Amino acid sequence: RRKQFPPGPKGFPLIGNIFDLSLKELWLSLARWASKYGDIVYIHVFGTGLVFLNDAEAAVDLMDRKGSIYSDRPHLVMAGELCGGYNIMSFTGYNNQFRRQRRLMQRALTPLVIKNYHPLLEMETIPFLKRLLSKPTSYVDHIRRYAGTLTLNVIYGHQVTSDDDRCLKIAEACADVLANDIAGGGFLWLVDVLPFLRHLPMWVPGSGFKHKAIRWKAQLTEFATVPYEEFKEKMENGTAKLCYCSTLVEAAGKSMTEQDEFDIKYSANTMYSASLDTTITIVTSFMLCMVQNPDVRIKAQAEIDRVVGKDRLPDFNDRPSLPYLECVLSEVFRWTAPVPYALPHRLMQDDMYRNYFIPRGSFVFANIWTMTRNEEMYPNADAFVPGRFEADVDEEVKKKRDPRNFVFGFGRRRCPGLYLAEQSTWLLMASMLAALDIQKAVDDKGKVIDPEVRYENSVFRMPAQFKMDIRPREHARKLMNV
Numbered sequence: 370r371r372k373q374f375p376p377g378p379k380g381f382p383l384i385g386n387i388f389d390l391s392l393k394e395l396w397l398s399l400a401r402w403a404s405k406y407g408d409i410v411y412i413h414v415f416g417t418g419l420v421f422l423n424d425a426e427a428a429v430d431l432m433d434r435k436g437s438i439y440s441d442r443p444h445l446v447m448a449g450e451l452c453g454g455y456n457i458m459s460f461t462g463y464n465n466q467f468r469r470q471r472r473l474m475q476r477a478l479t480p481l482v483i484k485n486y487h488p489l490l491e492m493e494t495i496p497f498l499k500r501l502l503s504k505p506t507s508y509v510d511h512i513r514r515y516a517g518t519l520t521l522n523v524i525y526g527h528q529v530t531s532d533d534d535r536c537l538k539i540a541e542a543c544a545d546v547l548a549n550d551i552a553g554g555g556f557l558w559l560v561d562v563l564p565f566l567r568h569l570p571m572w573v574p575g576s577g578f579k580h581k582a583i584r585w586k587a588q589l590t591e592f593a594t595v596p597y598e599e600f601k602e603k604m605e606n607g608t609a610k611l612c613y614c615s616t617l618v619e620a621a622g623k624s625m626t627e628q629d630e631f632d633i634k635y636s637a638n639t640m641y642s643a644s645l646d647t648t649i650t651i652v653t654s655f656m657l658c659m660v661q662n663p664d665v666r667i668k669a670q671a672e673i674d675r676v677v678g679k680d681r682l683p684d685f686n687d688r689p690s691l692p693y694l695e696c697v698l699s700e701v702f703r704w705t706a707p708v709p710y711a712l713p714h715r716l717m718q719d720d721m722y723r724n725y726f727i728p729r730g731s732f733v734f735a736n737i738w739t740m741t742r743n744e745e746m747y748p749n750a751d752a753f754v755p756g757r758f759e760a761d762v763d764e765e766v767k768k769k770r771d772p773r774n775f776v777f778g779f780g781r782r783r784c785p786g787l788y789l790a791e792q793s794t795w796l797l798m799a800s801m802l803a804a805l806d807i808q809k810a811v812d813d814k815g816k817v818i819d820p821e822v823r824y825e826n827s828v829f830r831m832p833a834q835f836k837m838d839i840r841p842r843e844h845a846r847k848l849m850n851v
């Protein structure tokens with residue numbers, strides 16, 4: 370009996386659907402395929418299957434319930450093997466190293482442990498707001514700096530005090546290499562398609578990628594080593610602060626092995642790389658939503674002013690008393706869908722699902738974009754409407770439509786940073802609303818400028834630089850000392 374693949378657009382012989390895969394806003398093509406072919410779509414590129422799971426039920430059935438065979442990552446020769454990316458957990462296959470590091474992260478990033486980091490999160494807020502006001506057009510740089518300083522603090526207990534901070538400079542340079550050089554073309558290099566090229570001698574024309582890989586690998590190693598060594602020194606002389614690394618080193622105690630140390634060092638390093646672009650994406654999207662929906666901003670500000678007052682910025686104790694802000698946060702996660710088709714999971718053995726055959730080695734994607742645009746669950750899904758989460762619905766519906774179920778991925782590869790991301794996003798949103806008016810810019814002639822919305826990144830749904838007006842709210846000037 371012929372095995373039947375899930376439906377999908379027809380490709381060319383041998384090369385398959387390579388021309389159907391644009392690097393720009395691929396999620397829009399995926400949504401069209403979902404409405405034409407249904408919940409599971411299959412295409413192939415050079416014989417490797419790409420499977421898109423368009424509804425949450427299919428994603429849970431496969432990635433969660435059959436997690437033992439759906440949790441590998443694609444083998445990336447350039448990014449993983451040659452550049453040393455395999456030490457970064459997001460690239461690691463489903464092996465013992467992955468399982469060990471994942472356990473560490475889960476232990477140190479529970480909601481309870483993250484409570485300990487609240488003072489660190491709160492400490493970074495005012496400096497961020499001040500930087501934003503000092504040069505609003507560089508808002509992406511300020512968010513990157515905020516995410517970088519926060520992460521160095523939470524992970525290594527490293528406090529950034531100047532723009533010339535060595536750890537920050539190394540980390541920023543490395544994050545740039547990862548995002549723009551190594552992953553610039555969607556992670557795929559010629560050597561990934563023709564793996565024998567990895568054996569090309571260094572002197573042969575065309576081996577330029579190997580020279581680059583050596584350089585980038587050295588940079589990635591420095592990035593993992595410098596902040597960790599600094600942390601260790603502080604640990605030895607008793608000046609280390611409470612942070613991710615200190616929590617784990619103390620838990621390991623005197624019996625810490627070389628392997629334990631390797632795992633702590635590289636899981637810490639992974640967190641830095643994983644948090645940067647996601648934070649930039651969610652915060653810039655929030656700003657865009659505020660510019661485009663002033664009624665939402667005004668309503669959220671009124672709630673904050675009523676509950677928190679005007680003499681201080683909100684803190685985590687205020688969270689239960691700010692229900693509308695909670696709806697805004699949920700809607701920002703849903704509307705943004707920061708990583709619209711998550712990261713690929715590699716299927717480790719042939720599988721059958723809903724009578725379809727899914728071959729071993731396929732790259733399986735949770736199509737988060739279509740899940741967040743499900744019209745039954747979210748009527749008028751393209752619109753930004755926090756009020757949709759205010760409606761009184763029973764607990765089961767409430768749980769089912771919580772976008773946190775989708776936007777952090779599925780199964781054993783689900784984002785381990787979700788509680789940290791969720792809480793730091795809440796705090797930043799609350800503080801920005803309390804202290805700033807973010808609205809449409811006005812040109813020299815007094816004409817209101819509608820922001821031009823473009824998406825250029827292939828992995829993150831990150832709005833490209835757009836125009837807006839950011840200014841302090843009058844009462845917040847003295848809180849920020851501006």
Ligand code: HEM
Nearest residue numbers: 459640643644647707708711712777778779782784786790
């Ligand atoms: C708005 C913020 C964030 C969003 C939307 C987000 C979303 C995601 C998604 C969709 C994945 C892929 C899951 C999958 O393969 O099924 C992922 C992976 C990951 N995320 Fe996040 N993330 C965010 C912030 C963070 C932060 C702050 C950290 C670190 C502290 C983090 C650490 C990671 C790691 C380490 C992985 C790889 C997990 C693995 O391969 O097993 N993320 N994230």
